[in-house]
Amino acid sequence: MSNVALDGKRKKSLKARLLDQKYLFLLMIPGVIWVLVICYAPMTGLYMAFTNYRPSQNGYFYDLFNAKFVGLQWFQYFFSKDFGMIMRNTLATSVLTLLFSFPAPIILAVMLNELKSIRLKKFIQTASYLPYFISWVIAANIFLTFLSGGGIVNDLLMSLGLIKERILFFQHGPYFWWIIAIANTWKGMGYNAIIYLSAISGIDEQLYEAASIDGASRVKRIWHITLPTIRPTISILLILAIGGILSTGFEQQLLMGNNAILNYSDVLDTYAYRYGLAKGMYSYGTAVGLFKSIVSFILVMSANKITAKLNDSALF
């Protein structure tokens, strides 16, 4: 039965099928080349993490494969020195970001979906989408100015009588994690809401009508129709978010951080950048980056497995 197609004819051989689809395969070649050259070929550089790489006039590949092999020396140094602090900062910022930025676009999308006024809906959608296009340089300056000692946030808190002394937000490390989480959410919320809105737009209107006839309130319609229907989208975005939990940001930390709170603002990406690129310690920077990639891979796989078991829907 397995070799017999549903229409009763025998399934064609692999060679025949390849020949049949030769034009499709030809069309695929540029994409395959792109993936190999751009995504896989640079991975040879990961070997740098196990050597003492130093560039010379002999060319990249010569230097890479003739560099002194040092095994796990760079990893050992990282784990024995800054690993704890860097992971604490990375995870704290990521978990807080996830806490805010994951539900925020779902709530926004559901609320937008419930709006009757198309004009208002479009306005809110555009306004919430706009920060996504603002560069971090500008966004960081906005946050630095608003949250400065003489900034609008302190003015507001003082005038409301909520604080007696101005808060120096950028002088206290733990505040920085919250600031980054809020900034990340503010910037990405509108963009992510569009994905949920497109999922919501696919829901059959008849379901809502039937529920209304049965006397379901608006909240019940959201709870029993909207949210269960967009659950696969939520699952996929959650898997992606968990996979990227160690990529908690880069520009925002560099632009808003300062030395007084470096022990709270330094995350894996900024650390690898400072050592790898800014200081020219290529092997060490690569080792830190490789560690991050491995952990991210494990997280994605775990999240995918768990989601598949809980929801019957997974990314792969």
Place this chain on the structure above:
Amino acid sequence: MKKLVGLMLAAMMVLTVMMPIAAMADEPVTISFFDKNSGVRTFDDPIAKELEARTGIKLDLISPSGNPGEKLSLMLAGLNYPDIVLMDRSSDIVNQYIEAGALVNLSDYLDQMPNVVAMYGDTLNKTRYSDGNNYYLSNWYGYDPDPVNGFICRYDEMIDLVGQERADSAEPFTWSEFKALLEKYQAAHPDTNHTLVIGEPGTGGINGTFAGMNSLYPYYVHEGKLYFTVRDPQFMDAIHQMNELYREGILDPEWTSNNSELRNQKLSNEGVFAFAGAFWDTWTPSNTLMAGGNANGEYLAYKVIPDGAASADLPLSGRSSLGWDAIAITKNCKNLEAAIRFVDYCASQEGQDLLLWGIQGKDWDFVDGVRTPLGDIIERYQADNSNFVDQTGITKWTWFVKNSPHEDDNTPCRFWASVRDRSTTYAYQNLTNGYYDSAEFAGLEPAGSTLEALMYQGVIDVFDQYYPRMVNAPTVEQCDALYAEMLANMESAGMSDIEAYMSDVYFARLALWGLEPVASK
């Protein structure tokens, strides 16, 4: 007839082939140049054109968009560096380029660079690499006893606080006297929380004014060994002074998160009495204040000495005679002869005068044997220096700069320094006896992708994190506790090993140069 046609065709072919060659012969040679300081400037001003005309070399200036250090690292890794690179001399990137074999050994070509040899003199010996060869030329080299750090105070406020005569006096203030002025100003301006603004923390060192006032050098040399400054017994005196000002609400509480724009914004507004740092850092806010109609709303330099100091000589103005930048020709340079010619011309006195004084006869000329700016050059520069530099090109390209007065007429290397404005006059008058040559301390750190370099960076990272925390500590006890914690963390990051490494390099260098330590305590 056939022969004639054949001959004509052959002649046309020869001409066609030769024409591009003839055109190429007239075309200037192009040299690519990465200047980490050039920012977004374009090489198309009158000085740039004159330099191209005089050397016959066209310059392809490569912009250091983003972080120049990162770009230099990337260019080194990709072997795609340009013909000439200008790097930060104090950074280990220079040694990385040398170790990678990316730079041309200039020692082999010194006979083709007579101007370089004549101008640089002994500096060439001091900038040799450990193999005895010269791979780069310094920029801003030479002994330059110009003042740098001090307390740069609002002149009008100073007159209000101490009277005109004292405000104009060259007599230094003691720390107690100056602190009393800060407190008096603070009391008169209860709404301000930044009576004293200081520069945002850099890396590996504390504020230059407080360091100089407490006789701190880049490293602490004691009984034949070199240590990080944190081990200097006077280190905590400087930290305690800053911490006290922070606790009293005098020091700008957000000094750590300032950047140059935010700092200038604060200095341009009311509510600031003084800035601790280099005197030229206040020029922009001074111009803003004076443009508002307050002729005395200018920041002027004052010297403050510790209470009971035996001497008013303080290391407030450390400058390296070996300069700030390193300029090197790379092995990617296809036309070495042209690059050498360009370098030698720029380094010559004629080239320096072109870059830093302008075109002779148009921008300056000799008057009674002395270089003198012509027309309203000085006035235009003082009115709007950044626009003036951009438009005229004078002092826009600062390459191979010999930072010493001219040997023939003793005028400064840059035209604008020949006429001192009030800010510079006060700096020279008040910040006296502060110069020392910091060349012996430059580039001691381990370079490149080594475990020692990693440890060094770890030690510096610890220091950078603790310095602002100590200054911002809520009590002096917490400040001291943080200091002890910092020392322990620096030690566990490998401080002693790095000190031993740098000590060896330092004393070997002194022996090579035939020098004694500038300050052994």
